[in-house]
Amino acid sequence: MPQRLLNPEELLAWVDRLLPGYRVVAPVREGEGRFFLRPIGGAQEMDLSVTRTVNSLKEYFFPPTEAIVQIRRGKTAVRLEVPVPEERQLLFAVRPCDAAALASMDALFLGDPADPYYGARRRQSVLVGLACLEVPTPECFCTTTGGSPIGTANLDLILYRVPEGYIVEALTPRGEELFQEASGRPVEPPFRPQAPGLPAYPCPPQEDWIRVFTDPLWEELGERCLGCKICTYVCPTCYCFDIRDRGAGGRVERLRAWDACTSKHYSVEASGHDPRPTRGTRLRNRFCHKYYYFPWRYQGTLLCSGCGRCVAACPVNIDLTEVLEEVATRSRVDRSSGRNQAQGLDH
Amino acid sequence: MSTSDDIRRVARELLEKGEVARIYGYAEGRRGQVRPFIARTPAEAERLLFDRRCVHNLALYLLDLKAEGAEAPRVGVVMKPCDARALNVLVLEHQLDRAQVHVIGVPCNGVEGKRACGTCPDRTPPTYDTLVGEVPTEEPGQAAEDELARLLALPPEERRRFWAEQFARCIRCYACRQVCPMCYCEVCIAEKLDPPWESIAIAPSENEFYHVLRGYHLIGRCIECGECERVCPMGIPVFLYQRYLAEEVRRTFDFRPGMDAETLAPFMTFRKEELEG
Numbered sequence: 058m059p060q061r062l063l064n065p066e067e068l069l070a071w072v073d074r075l076l077p078g079y080r081v082v083a084p085v086r087e088g089e090g091r092f093f094l095r096p097i098g099g100a101q102e103m104d105l106s107v108t109r110t111v112n113s114l115k116e117y118f119f120p121p122t123e124a125i126v127q128i129r130r131g132k133t134a135v136r137l138e139v140p141v142p143e144e145r146q147l148l149f150a151v152r153p154c155d156a157a158a159l160a161s162m163d164a165l166f167l168g169d170p171a172d173p174y175y176g177a178r179r180r181q182s183v184l185v186g187l188a189c190l191e192v193p194t195p196e197c198f199c200t201t202t203g204g205s206p207i208g209t210a211n212l213d214l215i216l217y218r219v220p221e222g223y224i225v226e227a228l229t230p231r232g233e234e235l236f237q238e239a240s241g242r243p244v245e246p247p248f249r250p251q252a253p254g255l256p257a258y259p260c261p262p263q264e265d266w267i268r269v270f271t272d273p274l275w276e277e278l279g280e281r282c283l284g285c286k287i288c289t290y291v292c293p294t295c296y297c298f299d300i301r302d303r304g305a306g307g308r309v310e311r312l313r314a315w316d317a318c319t320s321k322h323y324s325v326e327a328s329g330h331d332p333r334p335t336r337g338t339r340l341r342n343r344f345c346h347k348y349y350y351f352p353w354r355y356q357g358t359l360l361c362s363g364c365g366r367c368v369a370a371c372p373v374n375i376d377l378t379e380v381l382e383e384v385a386t387r388s389r390v391d392r393s394s395g396r397n398q399a400q401g402l403d404h
Numbered sequence: 405m406s407t408s409d410d411i412r413r414v415a416r417e418l419l420e421k422g423e424v425a426r427i428y429g430y431a432e433g434r435r436g437q438v439r440p441f442i443a444r445t446p447a448e449a450e451r452l453l454f455d456r457r458c459v460h461n462l463a464l465y466l467l468d469l470k471a472e473g474a475e476a477p478r479v480g481v482v483m484k485p486c487d488a489r490a491l492n493v494l495v496l497e498h499q500l501d502r503a504q505v506h507v508i509g510v511p512c513n514g515v516e517g518k519r520a521c522g523t524c525p526d527r528t529p530p531t532y533d534t535l536v537g538e539v540p541t542e543e544p545g546q547a548a549e550d551e552l553a554r555l556l557a558l559p560p561e562e563r564r565r566f567w568a569e570q571f572a573r574c575i576r577c578y579a580c581r582q583v584c585p586m587c588y589c590e591v592c593i594a595e596k597l598d599p600p601w602e603s604i605a606i607a608p609s610e611n612e613f614y615h616v617l618r619g620y621h622l623i624g625r626c627i628e629c630g631e632c633e634r635v636c637p638m639g640i641p642v643f644l645y646q647r648y649l650a651e652e653v654r655r656t657f658d659f660r661p662g663m664d665a666e667t668l669a670p671f672m673t674f675r676k677e678e679l680e681g
Contacts, residue, residue, distance in 0.1 A: 087573075088639030111637055112575075121575060121606035195435060280465070281440040285579035287637050303603040314604040320578070322591065372583060372635035373440055373460065374433035 058233075060248055063241035064222035071239045072100035072149060079147035079183070082117055084110050094151070105150055105218070108193040113293035113366065114148055114155045118162060118178045121290075125174065125300070126311040141177045147235075150187040150216065153208040154199045158293035158362040160210060164355040165296060174313075183231055186212040192253045196365030198378055201258045204362055207250045217250050224248045258378045260359075265388035266349035270341070272387050278380070279337025281373040282319070288367035288375075289317035289343070294360045297323075318343050344380055407510060408453040410536035411482060414508050415449035418480050424506050425477035428465050430458040440465065454482060454537070459515045461629045463490035463585040466500055470588075478504055484512040486520075486629035488529035489662025490585040493625055496665045497672075499588060507532040513540035519551075520630025520643050530663050551641070552648055567612075567645070573638045574611040580632035580642050581618060586625045593617060619645055624653050624669040627662045 063071060075081065076099070084107035085095045092110045094117070097103060127138040159179075166175035189197075189206035199206060209215055213232030217224040224244055227236035289295040299316040302309050316323065319340065324333045333339045351360035361377070368376050405413075415427045431441035431451040438457040442465075443449040462481050469476040483491065488507060494500045509532025514521030527539050555563060576594075581587045593601050594614040602613045626646045633643035653659055657670040 091639050093638075122604075280442055283464075283579060283582040283635070285582040285635070286575075286577040287579050287635070290575050290577050291637060299604050301597065301600070301604045303600075303605065312603060312605055314606055315575075316604075317577075322595075368435075370637045372579060372631075374435075374437045376434045379434050 058227050059236070060224050060226045060244040061236070061239055061241040062219070062222060062224050062244050063239060067240045068216075068223050068225075069100040069103075072103070074238050075147055075235060076100070079145045081147045081149055082114070083149040094148070103150065105187065105223075107150065107187070109152065109197075109364065109366065109369075111291060111366070111370070113158065113291065113364065114151050114184075115158070115162070115293045115295075117146060117148060118159070118175055118182070119166070119296060119298075122312060122314040123174060124310040125313050128302075128304075128309040128311070130307045130309075139173065141173050143177070143181070145181045145183075146178070147183045147185065149185045151184055151212075152189060152193070152364070153186055153206060153210070153212070154197070154204055154362040154364040155293050156184055156186055156211040157199070157202075157204045157208055158364070161294040161351065161355075161358055161360050161362070162296065164358045183213045183235060184211060185225075185232075185235070186215040188215055188217050188250055190217060190250060190253065192255055194365055194369065196368040196378075197255055197363065198258055198365060199363035200255045201260050201378070201381070202359050202361050202363040203260075205252055206255065207252045217248055219248070256378075258381045259385035261348065261381060261384045261388060263349050263353060265384050266345055268388040269384050270345075274380075274383050274387060275341040276335065276337035278340050278375055279335050282336040282340055282375060283373060284319060284321055284336050284339070285372075286315075286317035286320055287370045287372070289319055290315060291366040291370050293362060293364055293366075294347070318346070340375070344377070344384075348381075348384075407537035408455070411452050411454055411508055411510070412449055414534050414536060415443055415452055415480060416446045418506060419443070419446050419449055423478065424480040427452065427480035427482070427508075428462045429480075429482040429508075430454060430460070430462075452482070454510055456514070456516045458482075458484070459518060459631070459634060461487045461490055461583070461585055461631050463487050463494060464583060464631075466491065466494065466505060467585065467588050469504060470499060476504065478506065480506040480508060482508045482510060483529050483532065484510055484515070485526035485529045486512075486524065486627055488531050489526070489627040490629065492531055492662040492665040493586060493627060493669075494588075496667075496669065497625075502531075502665060506534070509533075509535045510537050511535070511539040513542065518630040518634055518643075519641075520628050520633070520647070523647070524628065531665070551644055552651070555644065556648075568608065570640045571611040571615055572608040574606075574615070574640060575638065576606045576611060576614060577637065579635040579637065583631045583635045584622075586622055586627075587618070615642070615645065619649050622646060623649055624657070624659065624671040625661050626650050 081097050082094055083097050083103040084092050085102050086104045087093050092107045093112050094110045094114055124140055127140060129136045166172040209228050213229045214225055214227050214235060225239055227233045297316045297318050298313050300311060300313050302311050304310055325331045333342055347360040352358055418424045427443045429441055429443060429452040430438045433439035440460050440462060441451060443452055462483060488509060495502045509529035511528045513527060602610050628647060628650055630643045633641060636642055659670055661669055
């Protein structure tokens, strides 16, 4: 599709022209040099030297907290309102791994029954990607999960940073509309991006995860795991949530808020029984959900896009790429010895 | 011999003699980081090390012994001064038996990347069973920026706005709480839903409630290791807030928690005469 080259000033002007029509979310710098995806009021707030944002685009489709039902009790009737979001949003300069992560969220939230809140945000959003022509961080591993640093999945437009500025390419009809608002000059012949090389980690198949289900690996990891929610919350694909009502009397709202399977008591049942009583069993569940249960349920879609946030943010150096290697290695050992076959799973 | 060599030697001996069942220490991790590590055999003890990357407070993992109850074995643990202060607080609060633990004390003048080290006066752990390494003579590498003084010089409304902005960025991952050895409540009040002390919403008001509450629950107990601030993924200056409260305790009660395991802490002690003004 056609491409245009915008110099940095033209790029900012383009974003400023788009601002009135959208809530624009873009990378900004905050605190001590960390990048975050935040709503912006002006293009000059963006920082496109972004390596990777601490937060992912997940919160703009599946927010940390939202009211899913408003309940009003009047004198004679009870009224229920479903507050479906209406705002249009433009996510600017998101990385291909974040856009690819939407595939997992779509599989879950747009399936049956469809989630109206996610669905509305998804329909009302335009995504402009920033391709990774260099590897942004040492923790990146998108190719391991079937992605690409120059991938265009779920993007409406893509940006390629070049010495003179940014090359913009429209990818969808919606992207074309925004493309028309950009200035700059046409790029002929078309720019062909080269994907940088990334370290390759194993992506163990389902059988490997089954074989290591009772391996000591999980308790070894659990020993140092803090049981916090960092990995889950920075992840673009983790979607665990809790639902609780807030309010009293005539006005109650039913809230949906993020939660994490890594935390103590997450799985405690009404009887008081906890099927995942240790940090190790909870970690096992989280990793198996991402690489075994979710693809099993959703036609092979992984619940991971290799963005590396969990690896970078974990305070005790629990590294998903290392877990993938350990699962691949230990399952080979188990295969030959016949030990550690998972019990009680009806595959 | 380096401190790492000394730790390996002590750890090997303790394990070989059966004096401890395992040793909590640090080992080389991945991507140039160090990670908490439990050595259970002399061979595993060879992986133990100590350097300025050893930022974690290993007193935290001693709380796992509680779950083992009467079957909990005697364990060894590598501790910097702040870590050992945490141990003293846990012993004082009857969470641990001091005799259960063999402390391999390491003198310290700061570790990488923690603002807390800049204002720490301790160099040698206040409790240990074996001391390895030498008391460092040079001053801590990082400058002791007096951000707290700068903050306190601001009018109250501006301070309020500063903290409101910071807590609005919080995502309630609870890493600050999970990494803290003093936060060992079975169910945190911020997550206790029956009755609901606060809603599940991740939002400015609820975040503030959690942070202020945690600060107050740590009064007279926080040993200022700075782990809370290190682990925060959003870069919220959690330690600054805890340090302010700790300095209030010092000013008001002339008390620093964790210097021993006997001195009663101000907020845990009831004296009848205090009622009478």
